[in-house]
Amino acid sequence: MKKILVFVLLFSGLLLAGSCSGTGKNKEVAQNSTEQAINEKVLVKPLSQTEFLQKVSDYASNPDDWKYLGDKPCVIDFYATWCGPCRQMSPIIEELAGELEGKVIFYKVDVDQEPELAGAFGIQSIPTFALCPMEGEPHFMMGAMDKSAFKEAIEKYLLK
Missing domain, CATH: 3.40.30.10 (Glutaredoxin)
Structure with a gap:
């Protein structure tokens, strides 16, 4: 039972760590896209x-x-x-x-x-x-x- 609980906690931790690093990257991409849109003229x-x-x-x-x-x-x-x-x-x-x-x-x-x-x-x-x-x-x-x-x-x- 303890092994299963440890496994679930480790797996959850890996999921959270993976999603956090992706979020930072997505924020950077979104920020660059926003800056590019501001610099482009709307025709x-x-x-x-x-x-x-x-x-x-x-x-x-x-x-x-x-x-x-x-x-x-x-x-x-x-x-x-x-x-x-x-x-x-x-x-x-x-x-x-x-x-x-x-x-x-x-x-x-x-x-x-x-x-x-x-x-x-x-x-x-x-x-x-x-x-x-x-x-x-x-x-x-x-x-x-x-x-x-x-x-x-x-x-x-x-x-x-």
Whole structure:
């Protein structure tokens, strides 16, 4: 009986010692990841409904009159984290945000986190992209596409 108790205590001690050393390493990795994220520029900004009303258009106060509030045209990616085509488009959007930095603002709206915002624009299929020019109504595009087609649309609707 004593041998079993000693064995259990030794085994428990080994488990605790192993998990403690892993935790320190994980903290270091997490700290490095956080520092790296702070140093990296966010090219595609997440957008809540409140931020949308302040930065893009106050559709709640003016439902019949679209007025873009930004100082540069923007692309809004309506997506969901579980959506395969949305994940396929994510690196393309990041690349274009880098290439068009200073000319076009890129936002993303998680439709699961912001269902009211998605509903206000009738988003029923994802990914859906709203291309918002400085003047005029936004142009909506649905579905995954290749980078060149997406860039061509941005140039046509936002950078003419």
